[in-house]
Amino acid sequence: xxxxxxDVACAEGALAAGCNFYAGYPITPATEIMVRIARRMPESGxxxxxxxxxxxxxxxxxxxxxxxxxxxxxxxxxxxxxxQEGIGYAVMTETPLVIVDVQRSGPSTGQxxxxxxxxxxxAKYGSHGxxxxxxxVPSSAQEMYLFTARAFALAERLRTxxxxxxxxxxxxxxxTVQLTDVEVEDRKISREVWPSKTFLDENVAxxxxxxxxxxxxxxxxxxxxxxxRKVNDxxxxxxxxSILKEKIERKREEIVTFKEFHTKDADSVVISYGSPFRxxxxxxxxLRNEGKKIGCIKLETIWPFPFSEIKVNRFSxxxxxEMNTGMVSGMVDGEVIESISEVHSSKLxxxxxxxx
Amino acid sequence: xxxxxxxxYLRVQRNDFCPGCGCGQVLANFLRAIDERDINPDSLVLxxxxxxxxxxxxxxxxxxxxxxPHGRAIAVATGIKLFNPALKVVVFTGDGDLAAIGGNHFIHxxxxxxxxxxxxxxxxxxxxxxxxxxxxSKEGLVTPSTPYGNRERPFDLCELAKxxxxxxxxxxxxxxxxxxxxxLKNSLMYEGFxxxxxxxxxxxxxxxxxxxxxxxxxxxxxxxHSLR
Numbered sequence: 001x002x003x004x005x006x007d008v009a010c011a012e013g014a015l016a017a018g019c020n021f022y023a024g025y026p027i028t029p030a031t032e033i034m035v036r037i038a039r040r041m042p043e044s045g046x047x048x049x050x051x052x053x054x055x056x057x058x059x060x061x062x063x064x065x066x067x068x069x070x071x072x073x074x075x076x077x078x079x080x081x082x083x084q085e086g087i088g089y090a091v092m093t094e095t096p097l098v099i100v101d102v103q104r105s106g107p108s109t110g111q112x113x114x115x116x117x118x119x120x121x122x123a124k125y126g127s128h129g130x131x132x133x134x135x136x137v138p139s140s141a142q143e144m145y146l147f148t149a150r151a152f153a154l155a156e157r158l159r160t161x162x163x164x165x166x167x168x169x170x171x172x173x174x175x176t177v178q179l180t181d182v183e184v185e186d187r188k189i190s191r192e193v194w195p196s197k198t199f200l201d202e203n204v205a206x207x208x209x210x211x212x213x214x215x216x217x218x219x220x221x222x223x224x225x226x227x228x229r230k231v232n233d234x235x236x237x238x239x240x241x242s243i244l245k246e247k248i249e250r251k252r253e254e255i256v257t258f259k260e261f262h263t264k265d266a267d268s269v270v271i272s273y274g275s276p277f278r279x280x281x282x283x284x285x286x287l288r289n290e291g292k293k294i295g296c297i298k299l300e301t302i303w304p305f306p307f308s309e310i311k312v313n314r315f316s317x318x319x320x321x322e323m324n325t326g327m328v329s330g331m332v333d334g335e336v337i338e339s340i341s342e343v344h345s346s347k348l349x350x351x352x353x354x355x356x
Numbered sequence: 357x358x359x360x361x362x363x364x365y366l367r368v369q370r371n372d373f374c375p376g377c378g379c380g381q382v383l384a385n386f387l388r389a390i391d392e393r394d395i396n397p398d399s400l401v402l403x404x405x406x407x408x409x410x411x412x413x414x415x416x417x418x419x420x421x422x423x424x425p426h427g428r429a430i431a432v433a434t435g436i437k438l439f440n441p442a443l444k445v446v447v448f449t450g451d452g453d454l455a456a457i458g459g460n461h462f463i464h465x466x467x468x469x470x471x472x473x474x475x476x477x478x479x480x481x482x483x484x485x486x487x488x489x490x491x492x493s494k495e496g497l498v499t500p501s502t503p504y505g506n507r508e509r510p511f512d513l514c515e516l517a518k519x520x521x522x523x524x525x526x527x528x529x530x531x532x533x534x535x536x537x538x539x540l541k542n543s544l545m546y547e548g549f550x551x552x553x554x555x556x557x558x559x560x561x562x563x564x565x566x567x568x569x570x571x572x573x574x575x576x577x578x579x580x581h582s583l584r
Contacts, residue, residue, distance in 0.1 A: 021439050047438045052464040056431040059424065059461075063403070063435025066422060067443070071435070089425050194367065194418070210420045210436060211443050213398040217367065217415050219423035228368075228415055229423075 004177045006141040006170040007032035007074075010100055011040065013148030014072050016182045019098070020046035021069035023060035025053055025079060028112040029168040030102040033074040054079035058086030058099065065095050066218065068187075068209040070152055074100035076168075078109060080119055081126070087161050088127030089220045091244060094199060094207070096155040096187065100148065100164040102171040103274075105341040114341040115168035117274055120327040123163050124303045130241055132248035134255055135163040135303040139277040141175035147300070149182035156185040158251060159204050165302060167323065169275035169343045190214060197225040200243045202250060248304060256309050257300045262288055266295030268317035270353065271310070271334060273299035276344045280321040283349035294353065305331055317356075321349050362387040365397060367418040372411055376566070378530040378556025382448075382477050383412045385533055389540035401436050401443045405429035405453035407484050408558075409477040412448045427458030430465045430474065437470050444473075444544065451478040451492040455511050459491075466520035466549055473543045474551045476513060479558040487561025498563065513553050518581070523548035526580035529555040531573035539580050546582060 004012065011033045014022070022041060024034040034050070041048040047064070051057040054075050061071035075083060080101045090097050101123065105116035119126075123135045134154050138147040144166060151162040190198050190206035194215040198205050205225070208214035217227030222237045230236045248255070261281055263269060272280035277298045284296040297310055310332070312318050318334035320326070321344050326336035337344065337352040363369065365387045373380045390397065398420075402413035406426035414423040420443075424432045429447045437445045454462050454476050465474070481499065482488040488501040492513065497506040514525045524546045526539040536554060543550035555576050557569045 021435065023435060049434070049438060051431065051434070052460050055428065056434070056461055056464070059428045059431035060435030060438070062424075063422070063432035063437075064439040065435075067401075067436045067439040069435075069439045085425055085428075089428075093422075208420075210401045211399070211440050214420070215367070215398070215418050216420045216422075218421070219414060220425055221423065 001176050001178055003174055004141055005032055006144045006166065006173045006175065007102065008036045009141040009145040009177045010074070010148045010164065010166065011036035012179055013145035013182065014098065014152065015040055015044065016179065017149035017152035018070045018184050019072050019152060020044065021061065021064035021071040022046070022048045022073065023051050023057040024073050025051055025057050025075065027076045027079045029104055029171045030074045030076045030100065032171065033100060054082040055085060058083040061097050062086060062090055062095050065097055066210050070156070072098040072100065074102065076102050076104045077106045077119055080122065084122070084126040087133070088129060088131070090161040091127070091131045091133055092220050093218050094159040094205070095161065096159050097161045098148065098151045098155055098164065099161055100166060103165065103167045111341060113168065115275060115323060115343060116341050117167055117323040117327070119165060120302060120324065123165055130245070132245045133161055133163065133303060134158070134248065134301070135165050137165050137273045137299055137302045138170060139274055139298060141170065141173055141177050144170060145177050145179065146182065153183050153185035154255060156187045157204070158247060159207055160248060165274070167274045195226050199223060199227055200225050200240055202243055202246045204247060252304055255301055256304060256306045258306055258310060259298045259300065261296040261298070263295030263297065265293050267293050267315060269295045269297055269312070269315040270319045270321055270349060271297045271299065271328065271332060272321040273302060273328065274323070276321045276323055276339065279344040279346045280349055283346035283353070286346060286350060287353060299328070307331070319353060360391055362391060365390070365418055367415050371416055373408065374560045376557070376559035377408065378479060378554065379408050379412050379477055381530045381533065382475065382554055382556070383416055385536045386412070386475065386540055387417070388537045389544060392537065393541050393544055395444065395544060399444050401445050402448065403429045403433040403436065403445065404448040405458065407450035407453045407482070409448050409450035409453065427453055428461065429453065430458060430461040433472055434465060434470060437472050441471070446473045446475065449474060449476050451476060451480060451513065452482045452490045455491045455513060463516070463520040466517050466522040466551070469521060469523055469549045471547055472549060475540065476551070476553045477556045478513060478553055479556045480510070481558050481561055483558045483561050487558065514551070517551040522551045523584060524550035524582040526551070527553045527555070527576065528578035529573040529576040530557060531570060531576065532578055535578050542580060548584065
């Protein structure tokens with residue numbers, strides 16, 4: 001047990017999962033992740049570099065990943081916007097990579113030291129084109145540690161960028177964390193010399209690594225299974241996009257997790273995620289003490305969004321407590337309990353529920 | 357010297373360059389350079405960006421080759437080289453890719469002096485999109501995006517690289533094939549950040565008379581400066 005800041009727990013989770021490359025750029029409220037990694041990385045022989053901007057940071061991670069690294073970068077909203085170019089490229093080239101977004105308020109520079117959950121949609125739809133990826137949402141410093149490690153396992157297993165969508169309150173919160181052993185997933189490496197099929201397999205193609213003599217061919221242009229550009233055939237593009245999406249969607253069962261509290265007898269529910277979940281659960285417990293049959297669902301995976309898994313239709317009334325004007329609530333047809341830039345108090349959630 | 361068959365370095369036996377494009381010359385001369393230096397292609401990682409120059413290594417050369425987003429080749433190359441310093445990392449870029457959208461990555465890479473080679477094919481235009489003005493275009497140049505003439509001054513890429521701290525800078529042109537091969541060979545052996553600018557022609561989008569353009573390229577004063 002250690003008393004750690006959420007950002008520091010995230011850095012420790014990455015190292016526990018075998019992260020051996022980190023490129024980043026300072027930004028509040030994610031800087032502490034970089035600072036911790038900068039000091040700790042050389043102890044395990046890994047590489048740390050502070051790049052010239054967030055675009056360079058994610059690109060360096062992509063390069064390192066193709067050289068065989070378990071790579072991570074961390075940022076906040078303004079930097080996350082810049083990284084969208086790299087996220088799209090990582091999706092298209094099937095590059096394993098972990099991106100931590102410690103959300104702060106926006107748009108633009110916003111309030112750098114205030115939390116918000118305004119990047120829920122950007123995490124999935126921020127880059128151009130049509131794609132699927134994975135985004136995990138922690139709600140405690142302990143989960144900053146565990147979910148970061150899980151992000152690495154999923155990234156390696158599915159050859160995809162994975163986003164850890166944290167928020168300022170979690171990043172800067174100090175909490176006891178158990179630095180437990182975590183699942184470490186190693187990459188399925190292709191050792192065949194080109195021409196070898198290293199892309200576009202719904203069951204995840206093995207990945208060549210630079211310097212292995214595989215003569216890998218990689219491009220962000222639409223390509224075939226061998227990495228050869230195919231840019232004049234719309235039918236092929238359609239096929240490529242569907243395979244990239246299907247690669248994630250068919251593993252939903254492995255990816256999607258959420259937790260239910262007091263839902264067995266509940267006829268209404270408060271859905272929440274990230275730091276507001278903590279207040280939501282407290283509010284639900286107080287409401288139950290007052291005799292209300294209400295439950296709480298904590299989302300842990302926000303992309304792919306667990307529409308089919310959480311089955312909101314079993315409740316007659318759904319509230320979503322989130323730090324934005326209604327991103328998840330819009331998706332589940334629930335009523336938003338919004339609190340922009342401030343973690344909800346359980347009082348605010350209770351009042352909203354009691355007002356019906 | 358006996359001519360050697362360079363086709364064994366090729367992944368595909370055709371390319372997509374326009375007839376007369378300088379990129380084909382840079383491709384051929386790069387293969388001559390690695391052949392004359394006896395560099396094992398399996399030790400190379402070839403990184404390229406967006407633009408005509410991005411197609412020089414990808415898919416043409418049979419080595420690890422990654423074609424990255426516009427302007428980002430050097431940033432990707434930085435990650436590759438840092439994680440596996442045993443690899444010989446070569447970036448192929450154009451003047452738009454390097455000096456416009458990728459300018460920030462370029463100056464910082466010069467400053468870091470990582471051991472990698474940058475080959476910039478400078479045709480002083482955005483050729484792939486139809487010949488628009490670039491940060492390397494001469495003042496007064498008429499292009500589709502400067503219909504009344506370019507009002508801005510061009511970058512001198514070698515001076516920029518030197519000023520930002522590059523260890524080796526060289527300039528030549530497609531009109532000097534032997535010099536190009538020699539400079540590429542030097543840069544591949546140079547331990548540190550090396551920058552080779554190859555002034556090139558665009559027969560498709562340059563509005564100039566091809567003979568005038570060639571005469572100008574022949575007049576380029578080539579040089580190769582190294583700090584070590």
